[in-house]
Amino acid sequence: xxxxxxxxxxxxxxxxxxxxxxxxxxxxxxxxxxxxxxxxxxxxxxxxxxxxxxxxxxxxxxxxxxxxxxxxxxxxxxxxxxxxxxxxxxxxxxxxxxxxxxxxxxxxxxxx
Numbered sequence: 001x002x003x004x005x006x007x008x009x010x011x012x013x014x015x016x017x018x019x020x021x022x023x024x025x026x027x028x029x030x031x032x033x034x035x036x037x038x039x040x041x042x043x044x045x046x047x048x049x050x051x052x053x054x055x056x057x058x059x060x061x062x063x064x065x066x067x068x069x070x071x072x073x074x075x076x077x078x079x080x081x082x083x084x085x086x087x088x089x090x091x092x093x094x095x096x097x098x099x100x101x102x103x104x105x106x107x108x109x110x111x112x
Contacts, residue, residue, distance in 0.1 A: 004092070066109055
């Protein structure tokens with residue numbers, strides 16, 4: 001099993017969630033995060049004062065899937081989240097050693 005962590009633009013969340021639902025991925029954790037990369041941030045003007053926005057708002061999706069579903073999930077997220085502009089995000093894939101469903105005690109793939 002693998003954990004796929006995707007950092008995407010906030011306005012792409014609905015598109016990504018709908019695309020994942022269409023391939024049968026329904027369970028995910030969504031976090032509002034802030035980060036900086038090549039996009040670098042920008043300056044804004046508020047009541048006549050200029051200030052720097054260093055960390056930009058992003059959405060982090062965490063999804064645990066079986067090994068055979070990893071490539072399809074990555075491809076689906078890329079297609080739904082890509083705008084072609086800087087700041088579209090990143091995807092990280094990490095191994096998952098064990099999963100336990102608390103309610104039923106199911107373990108590993110049956111718990112996903």
